[in-house]
Amino acid sequence: MSNAATQSDNYLNDWHHQAITLQNNINQTILGQENIIELMVLAIFCRGHILLEGDVGVGKTTLLRAAAESLGGDFERIEGTIDLMPHDLVYYTHIASDGKPAVSEGPLLKHGEDLSIFFFNEINRARPQVHSLLLRVMAERSVSAFNKTFHFPHLQVFADRNRIEKDETFELPAAARDRFMMELHIKQPRAEAQLKELMFNTRYYDADKLVDSADKAVLPFNQLNDIAVMIQAQIHTSGAIQDYGYHLCQALRRPQDYDIKISDTDSSKLVLGGMGPRGISYLARSARAHAWLKQRNNVIPEDFHAVIRAISKHRIFINPVYNYNGEAIIEELISSVLNTIPSP
Amino acid sequence: MGINLFFKHKMDTRNFVALTLMLLMFTCPIHANPVRTGIVEQSLGRDFGILVGDIIEHYYVVQVPADYSLTPASLPPDGELDYWLELLNSDYALIAENAQMRRYRLHFTFQTFYAPLDVRALVIPSFTIRFNADDKAHPVVIPAWGFTMSPLKEIAPRGVASDSTQNAFMKADLRPITVPTDDLQEQIWILATGFIILVLFWLSLKGYLFAFTRSPFQQAYHQVKKLRKYHAEKSAFTQALQAVHQAFNRRAKQALFAHQTDDFVLQHPELLAYKEEIDNFFQSSAETLYSEQKKASPSDFDQLLILCRQLAGAEKLALKKS
Numbered sequence: 308m309s310n311a312a313t314q315s316d317n318y319l320n321d322w323h324h325q326a327i328t329l330q331n332n333i334n335q336t337i338l339g340q341e342n343i344i345e346l347m348v349l350a351i352f353c354r355g356h357i358l359l360e361g362d363v364g365v366g367k368t369t370l371l372r373a374a375a376e377s378l379g380g381d382f383e384r385i386e387g388t389i390d391l392m393p394h395d396l397v398y399y400t401h402i403a404s405d406g407k408p409a410v411s412e413g414p415l416l417k418h419g420e421d422l423s424i425f426f427f428n429e430i431n432r433a434r435p436q437v438h439s440l441l442l443r444v445m446a447e448r449s450v451s452a453f454n455k456t457f458h459f460p461h462l463q464v465f466a467d468r469n470r471i472e473k474d475e476t477f478e479l480p481a482a483a484r485d486r487f488m489m490e491l492h493i494k495q496p497r498a499e500a501q502l503k504e505l506m507f508n509t510r511y512y513d514a515d516k517l518v519d520s521a522d523k524a525v526l527p528f529n530q531l532n533d534i535a536v537m538i539q540a541q542i543h544t545s546g547a548i549q550d551y552g553y554h555l556c557q558a559l560r561r562p563q564d565y566d567i568k569i570s571d572t573d574s575s576k577l578v579l580g581g582m583g584p585r586g587i588s589y590l591a592r593s594a595r596a597h598a599w600l601k602q603r604n605n606v607i608p609e610d611f612h613a614v615i616r617a618i619s620k621h622r623i624f625i626n627p628v629y630n631y632n633g634e635a636i637i638e639e640l641i642s643s644v645l646n647t648i649p650s651p
Numbered sequence: 652m653g654i655n656l657f658f659k660h661k662m663d664t665r666n667f668v669a670l671t672l673m674l675l676m677f678t679c680p681i682h683a684n685p686v687r688t689g690i691v692e693q694s695l696g697r698d699f700g701i702l703v704g705d706i707i708e709h710y711y712v713v714q715v716p717a718d719y720s721l722t723p724a725s726l727p728p729d730g731e732l733d734y735w736l737e738l739l740n741s742d743y744a745l746i747a748e749n750a751q752m753r754r755y756r757l758h759f760t761f762q763t764f765y766a767p768l769d770v771r772a773l774v775i776p777s778f779t780i781r782f783n784a785d786d787k788a789h790p791v792v793i794p795a796w797g798f799t800m801s802p803l804k805e806i807a808p809r810g811v812a813s814d815s816t817q818n819a820f821m822k823a824d825l826r827p828i829t830v831p832t833d834d835l836q837e838q839i840w841i842l843a844t845g846f847i848i849l850v851l852f853w854l855s856l857k858g859y860l861f862a863f864t865r866s867p868f869q870q871a872y873h874q875v876k877k878l879r880k881y882h883a884e885k886s887a888f889t890q891a892l893q894a895v896h897q898a899f900n901r902r903a904k905q906a907l908f909a910h911q912t913d914d915f916v917l918q919h920p921e922l923l924a925y926k927e928e929i930d931n932f933f934q935s936s937a938e939t940l941y942s943e944q945k946k947a948s949p950s951d952f953d954q955l956l957i958l959c960r961q962l963a964g965a966e967k968l969a970l971k972k973s
Contacts, residue, residue, distance in 0.1 A: 547889075547940040605942040609910050646905040651893045651940050 339496025355488020379524025380423020
């Protein structure tokens, strides 16, 4: 083995320890969300954006705050409201100390290139105009203002929305959802012991104190882009696993070609779209990151299984006829695909 | 005498004038006759004895002044005119024209679906056809046509409620004349039996005869055994692994992966004793297929053969016990 290969292996090993530290740090703050936290860590090491969805009061905001604080770098948070407009993210006007009106850089611009996490709380309360600005920020990690372009090379967008309230909310367009690498559905813990802990342990009563109690900036955030590239370069994907990944994506788009039948649906008319080039790329990237997190040098089918729901669920658009039970149908489709496509 | 001559001369003059006037009246008409308009000829067929489903065809020849032409949109549209009457077709043709008049032939084809139980009088309603000349219109009314429909039954049925086969109102169909096929059937049976025997013989030669009843691991065993002969080829071991994976998939009735083996042996307790061997197989398969770091040797084929034989044997034993 060459020296360069050994060095990169050691580098990956060092970062693996740091990834585990990050994971444990968040796990210490948030109870009963181990799987979600692992997927978040994968997204961080793939440099993908995360949308968290769940019921009210299950800890979405606390989880994202804990992840943001653990990552380090500059952190900005904004609350989605119905009157929020794109310019509110870019600049704000105020009366300066000299008594004259002034224009200053808004929450998105003021941190410059050090902005690490942009946390958009209750994203579905913001208007589509704001969503469209966010589309560019997420896709290009840049925004134009004051006659110049601002770049955010380390930016990662964390957003959350609750799925219960629908009044005065704006559904995220398909294009915006597709730009989120993962859409994670957070549920409350089911284990009795964990629920009792959340109920009676005073440590969990104050979310601010809880987040403050965790270690901060456990990673050098400005090196994450490099390590993400290295993970993708170093983790091997064999011909057999590439075939497997390809057929998984094809089966999600065209289940009828794989004789996949979903109860009470017509498979040939079920899926309208989804799992486009961005989606399949995210699936492969997250599978590689998962293999690395499990300390393997190559991807195996289980890596796809671990991430496929988080990657594909929000990217599959089904015929509106089946929307009445859309979530269950998509869940059944993914399960059927995993049970049907063999490897090798 | 003079008076007589005068009267004679006067009478001749009057006769001459009367004769001239008569001649003028016959040779020089003072005013031309107007063109006759409307239906000048029609053919409606018989208006009695019409049965359900009959086609009724009506022809009319309509004459109109020369500057008038038929408006096709005024012809009744094809389709149901009533619940029992359908207009199958309506068309027209210009059959004659001169400086004074034009003649059109109209043709209407009706079909009646009225099924009367006794003789009924019915009427095809009248309708109007329009002829236009610039801004003038000339309607021509096609009059209603009355006719009688007859029922589809015997007027004086014989043998109603009669038990006698000979006189029964409803009689059975005649028995069809059949062609004797006994010889042909015998030949077909011989040929079919011969063909089935040949197919079974071919299937047994190929080893497919009991493939469906055999354990999937036994089938995989045969496939791996064949592939072992080509162990030097890189793809042979991959195909052998694929055959064993397919056997697991068939037994599990889904695609089976390494992390699902615990559930698999719980659902197939006869294979529980070989859990460790199964896990080793999945690990070895992953090393070959996914990490591509392992090169196959004949002993790897042997390992697969042993595993297949063990699993097939375990299934056979469980089958015997049950």
